[in-house]
Structure formats: structure tokens, C-alpha cells
Amino acid sequence: MITIKNVTKTYAAKQGAVKAVDNVNIDINDGEIFGVIGYSGAGKSTLIRMLNGLEIPTDGSIKVAGREISHIKGANLRKARQEISMIFQHFNLLWSRTVIDNIAFPLEIAGVPKKKRMQRVKELISLVGLDGRENAYPSQLSGGQKQRVGIARALANNPKVLLCDEATSALDPQTTDSILELLVDINKRLGLTIVLITHEMHVIRKICHRVAVMEGGNIVETGPVLQVFKNPKQQITKKFVQQVTEPEETKDTIEHLLSGYPNGQVIQLTFVGDGAEQPLITNLIRQFPLTVNILQGKISQTQNGSYGTLFIHLDGEEKDIQKALEYISSQEVGVEVISNG
Amino acid sequence: MDDFLAEVKWDKLIEATQESIYMTTISVLATFILGMILGLLLFLTNKGSLWQNRPVNFVIAAFVNIFRSIPFIILIVLLIPFTKALVGSMLGANAALPALIIGAAPFYARMVEIALREIDKGVIEAAQSMGANHFQIIFKVLIPESLPALISGLTVTAISLVSFTAMAGVIGAGGLGHFAYLEGFQRNRPMVTLVATIAILILVFIIQLIGDYFTKRTDKR
Numbered sequence: 001m002i003t004i005k006n007v008t009k010t011y012a013a014k015q016g017a018v019k020a021v022d023n024v025n026i027d028i029n030d031g032e033i034f035g036v037i038g039y040s041g042a043g044k045s046t047l048i049r050m051l052n053g054l055e056i057p058t059d060g061s062i063k064v065a066g067r068e069i070s071h072i073k074g075a076n077l078r079k080a081r082q083e084i085s086m087i088f089q090h091f092n093l094l095w096s097r098t099v100i101d102n103i104a105f106p107l108e109i110a111g112v113p114k115k116k117r118m119q120r121v122k123e124l125i126s127l128v129g130l131d132g133r134e135n136a137y138p139s140q141l142s143g144g145q146k147q148r149v150g151i152a153r154a155l156a157n158n159p160k161v162l163l164c165d166e167a168t169s170a171l172d173p174q175t176t177d178s179i180l181e182l183l184v185d186i187n188k189r190l191g192l193t194i195v196l197i198t199h200e201m202h203v204i205r206k207i208c209h210r211v212a213v214m215e216g217g218n219i220v221e222t223g224p225v226l227q228v229f230k231n232p233k234q235q236i237t238k239k240f241v242q243q244v245t246e247p248e249e250t251k252d253t254i255e256h257l258l259s260g261y262p263n264g265q266v267i268q269l270t271f272v273g274d275g276a277e278q279p280l281i282t283n284l285i286r287q288f289p290l291t292v293n294i295l296q297g298k299i300s301q302t303q304n305g306s307y308g309t310l311f312i313h314l315d316g317e318e319k320d321i322q323k324a325l326e327y328i329s330s331q332e333v334g335v336e337v338i339s340n341g
Numbered sequence: 342m343d344d345f346l347a348e349v350k351w352d353k354l355i356e357a358t359q360e361s362i363y364m365t366t367i368s369v370l371a372t373f374i375l376g377m378i379l380g381l382l383l384f385l386t387n388k389g390s391l392w393q394n395r396p397v398n399f400v401i402a403a404f405v406n407i408f409r410s411i412p413f414i415i416l417i418v419l420l421i422p423f424t425k426a427l428v429g430s431m432l433g434a435n436a437a438l439p440a441l442i443i444g445a446a447p448f449y450a451r452m453v454e455i456a457l458r459e460i461d462k463g464v465i466e467a468a469q470s471m472g473a474n475h476f477q478i479i480f481k482v483l484i485p486e487s488l489p490a491l492i493s494g495l496t497v498t499a500i501s502l503v504s505f506t507a508m509a510g511v512i513g514a515g516g517l518g519h520f521a522y523l524e525g526f527q528r529n530r531p532m533v534t535l536v537a538t539i540a541i542l543i544l545v546f547i548i549q550l551i552g553d554y555f556t557k558r559t560d561k562r
Contacts, residue, residue, distance in 0.1 A: 052470050081472035092467035095562050096485040106471040108481065137561040157471075 001161060001193045002028040002051065007060035007070075009046050020046040021057070022217035028210075033187050033194045033303065035204040035225070037240055038214035044197040047214070048163050051195060052084045053077050065160045082110055085154035089166035091146040093138040093153075099125070100134045102149050106156045124152040128182060144175035151182060155190070162186075164196035168203060180207050184303075201243040205229070205302050213237045229300075229307045230272040230334070244300050245309050254311065254338060257295055264315030266295065267325070270334030273305035280331060281312070288324045290316035311338070348530045357520035358540050360434045364506040364516055365544070368441035369499045375446040376498070377491075379405060380453020381479065391465075391475055405447040413444050413505050417512060437506060437514035445502050452494030456487040489560040496552025500545050507541060517541050 009021040021043045028034045038044045049055040050062055053069050062070040067080045085106075093102050103124050107117040125134060128148040138146055147167060154162055164183070168176040184207050187194050198204065204211050204225060212222040213236060220234045229245070232238045257266055269280070285292050292312055299308035314321050328335050379401060385391050386398035411419070417440045421431060424439045460483060468482045484491070510518025517537045525534030 054466060054470060075474075078472035078474060081470055084470075086467070086470040088463055088467060090461075090463055092461065092463040094464060094482065094486060096488065096559070105468075105481070109468070109471050109473045109477055139562050153471075 001030045001032070001065060002026070002034075002195065003061075003063040004028075004047075004051075005061050005063075007047075007050065007057045007062060009043075009050065009055060010058045019217050021050070023060075024217075024219050026212060026219065026222070028193060028195060031187070031191045031193055032210060033184070033196070033208050035208035035211045036195070036197045036214055037199065037201060037204050037211060038197075039199055042214040043217040044214045045165065048165055048195060048197045051161070051163055052081050052086055082106070082157045083159050084161045084163065085157070085159040086163040086165060087147065087150040087154050087167045089169050091138070091143075091150045091170075093146060093149055095138050098135050098137055099130060099141070099149055102138070103152045103156055106153055110157050120156060121152075124155060127155070127186075128152040142175075143171050144178060147171065147175075147179050148182070151179075151186070155186065155192075159192070161193045161195065164194065164198075166198060167196065169198065169200070176203070177206070183207055201240040204240075205244050205300055205307075207303060209303050213240065224304060225302045226272060226304045226307060229302065230270070245298060245307065253296060257311070257313070258338070261293075261313050261315075264291070264313055265321055266311060266313050266338040267328075268334075268336040268338055269310040269312065269328065270336070271299070271306070271308040271310070272332075272334070273307075278331065278333075280328065280333060284324060284327070287327065288316070288320050290314050290320055290324055349533050349536050350524065353520065353524065354536060354540065357515065357517045357537070358544070361503070361506050361510075361516035361518075361541070361544065364434045364437050364441065364509070364514070365499065365502050365548075368438055368445060368502050368506070369495070371438070371442045372445040372449050372498055372502065373495055375442060376449030376453055379446060379450035380457065381483070383450060383454040384457040384483075385479075391478065401450075405450050408443060408447040409451065411444075413440070413508055416440055416444050417509060432513045432515075434515045437509035437516075440509060441502060441505050444505055445498055448501070449494060449498045452498065453487075453491060456490030456494060457483055459490060460486045489556045489562075492552060492559060493556045496549060496556070499548045499552070503541060503545055503548065517544075 004024055004026040007021060007024045008019065010017045010019050024047060036044045036047060046055055050057050051064055051069065053072070057070050060070070061068060064080070065083055069080060072080060094105065097105065100121050103121045104117050107120060112120070125131060128151050130145065130148050130152065133141065133145060138149070141149065168179050171179060180203060183194060186192055196203065196208070208225050210223065211225050211228055212219045213228070213234065214220070215236050221228065221232070221237045228237060229241055232241045254266065281292060281294065284290065292314060295311040295313055297308065297310035299306055314324060325335055382401050383398065383405065386394040386401070408416070420440045420443065424436055425431060427439055428436045430436055464486060465478060465482055468478050473481070506514070506516050507518025507521070510516040510520070511522045513519070517540055521534045521537035524530065525537060
């Protein structure tokens, strides 16, 4: 659906040329939810804006839905943009128009006759769950409702691709989740390809199939979300993964635990996919003469399976502990010894 | 009091008021159209905007700044040859119109530009991302989204135009200014001047009320 090939974007700045995007290559499949994560200034915003021609790459080519976006202009570009919708962090609704008229706006642009327009708007309003708010102005809506209008507006012309530019960054966690669920629902129901950029790993974890990690204009790591969670290679990726797998206070807690359990070992277990659903601890206690103490744990759901971390404390004979660790490893569960008591 | 009021020639006052309303209405309409065009051009040719064009922007900005800076009374005098060529006379309400419009349109153009700059850039970008052409962006985004500011700007401009008409009246254009000067000041009838002033004030209040009403009604923020 989308092919990004050797794309570079350079800006002229006072201190010389700045490379916002540096030789990026990505292939995004039909019907996929693809996430790009990075801190601000990583170039992800520039990258997504090149997908609908709001920015023109300095070098390389971008193909979206069979069209060479990076090289078309004028009416052709405008036509192509009707198939590549975008939703925004700050919603960018027209405050002078009601919900209905905001959603009808892209249809007006596309020249859809009024009767058809109103019919389509009605469908969209129930699709995004805004029934009863049809005649409200944006100023009368909550953030989540505004983004629903944004999504309905983006879907109006039956696009093939939906670009999400930090679409949930201005929303509270609960509203974020409801918007993400809506996006997954749309992706499944309409088979829409979704590309999103974010700085929140939570968003990637929750809805993306694949993820690319961006730093300094480069894609430093890419792969299926679960795999990246399981085996993050770059330092920056590890940091992002920690955002969701470890509560902020984990480090302090572990240090506290280490001093609290001078004997035995504190172990971090990492469960991925099916591994997360086995009765591992039960088996451990039954098979080895060990004391098992559960310290802290968390399981996160991703689009391709679950991912979890568990901190346990094992106490007993040294050789039994070693055997237990071997057993755990054989169960496709990641093991990391935190301390050696 | 009655004696004083008897000095006022009511039929002349009504005629003068009508002339003032006529001059204000026509000049407001023309100022609106010309100011909108100039203001839109100023905004659109600015750096980073849709029709970014430095030379055009420079020329329009220079025109606007020059005509906005000339005191109105001097502008009337400077425009005498132009007005004579256009209207054929320097007397009467129509003769005041060119100076009124040329004096007020640049003023309004700046207000239009400021109003357009207040629009969130993201909204323009959203329209672009939907495939809107420039015409659609102007008429479906720029103008509707800045409407309250465009109306309140026009209200302010209309009120200055009322005072401009009074000034134009002094040099022969008719209207309430002419009436106050000729019938009141020159014949030493302060009551006439006062009544003419009240008539102008009423005119200004009505314009302000109408302007406020529409500004409020169009503002859904």
C-alpha cells in the first residue's frame, strides 16, 4: 500500500542544512496498522507529512496506493489526497461549522451532491458514535468527541490510507483508549491501512501490528510489535518498551526488594505470546523444592499477543535454583537474574 | 429651548442625514470588497502562505501603508484631480466616495490580514490534506473561520467612515458634517451643530449595535 524508498528531507536552516529525515525505507502492507515512534524532533512528523504531500521529499520516492505522491502536483495531488486522509493532534476542526458540516466538508471538496452528502454524514456519525451531537459546534465537544469528528471527517471519502499525526497525544488516558479502540475497529471493519506516529509506546502496544523506531531522522529499528517488545535491540527502543512494561517506580521497588531478600535470587521473567498464559509458577513450585515469592508483575496486551514481565524471588538450594532457571528457559520464557543474594 | 430648536431646519437635517447614510453605505460596501481583496492578497502572498510572493506582497503592503498614513483631509485634497476625472465634480455626496474608499480600504485590508492570521494554520493544513483547492480554502475556510473578526473590523471601519464623511462634508460633499459646519458653525447656531452631532452619534451607535450583533452571532468558538 505504501512504499517509502530512500527518502531524505533536508531543511535549510541558519546553521546549514538540517536532515529531518535521513534515507528512510519502509514498506507498509495493505490493511496494516503501522506505528512510528520517536521523541519530538526525531523526524516522524516530517515523515508522515510526506505521505500526503504536505511536505515534499528532497530525495527518494514515496508511493501510496499506487500513486507517486512525491512527484505529483496540482489536481492530481488533490485527487490523491482524497484517498489519504489525516487526523491531527489538535483535531483541526472548523469551529464555524457544526459536527454535521465538519464531516460534510471533505465531501463538499470532493463535489459530492448535497443529498448524498447528508446520507454519508449520517452513516459516519453512527460509525464513530456521535449520535445526538450532530448539531453541536466543536467548542461544545470534549476532546474525545472532537477527535471522533476528525476521524469521521477523515473517513468521509472512503480513503485507502489513514494517517494519524499524534492523534491521541492531546487526550487523557481513558479517552485515548476509546479512540484507539475506534481506530482498531475501523481498521478491521473497513480494511483501512493506518499509519500513526506517536511518542507513546502505549499507543503502539495497543493497536499497531508493526512498529518503526525513529531517532535523528533514521529508522533505527523495525519489526512486528511483539517481537520488538520481546527483543528490543537499540537503547532507545528499550526505553520505549520500558514505558509500558515497567511501572515507573519499578527500579526503586527492585532496589528495595534486593535489600529485603538477602538470600536466594530475584529474577525477572519475560513472557511473550502464549508463554504468558502457562501456569509456570505452579509447575515451578511442584517440580522444585523452592520457595517462590511473587514480587511484582504486569501483563500488556498487543495486537499480536500478550507480553508480560514478572519479578519473583527464589529461595532454596543453589543447585535447585540453577535447575529451576534451566526449566524456565526451556519454557520459552525470558529469564534475567537481577541479583545474586 | 424651543427657540433654539426652532433654529434647526428639520427638512435640511433629514436630507443631510440621508446623504451621510448614503455616503457611509456605499463607501462601506466598496471598502469591504476592496479591503477583502487587498487583505486576502496581503495574507496569501505572505511568507509561508499559499501564494507566497515577495514582490507582490511588497507592492501591496507599500500601497496599504502609504494610503493608511495620509491624513484623510489631505487625502481628499490630493485626490481632487482623480475625483474630478472620475465623478466630474468636487461637490455632492458622490464626489466624496473615491476619497472615502481609498482612505478606508487600506485600513480595512490590514484588519482583514490580521483576522486571517488568527486562523489556526492546522485548519488550513487539514483542508489541504483533504484535497481542497485554493478557491475552496479561501471561501470555505479562510473567510468563514475569520468571519467574526472580519465583521468587527468592518464595524470599526464603518464608524471611522462616518467621521470621514463628516470631514468630507466640510469641503463640500454634503451630509451631516457639511450641515453642522455650514448651518451651525458658520451661522453661529451652536444648537444646530449639537443636533447634527447627535444625529452622527445615533448613526454610530446603530452601526456598532448591528456590528456587535453579527459578530456575536457568527462566533461559535
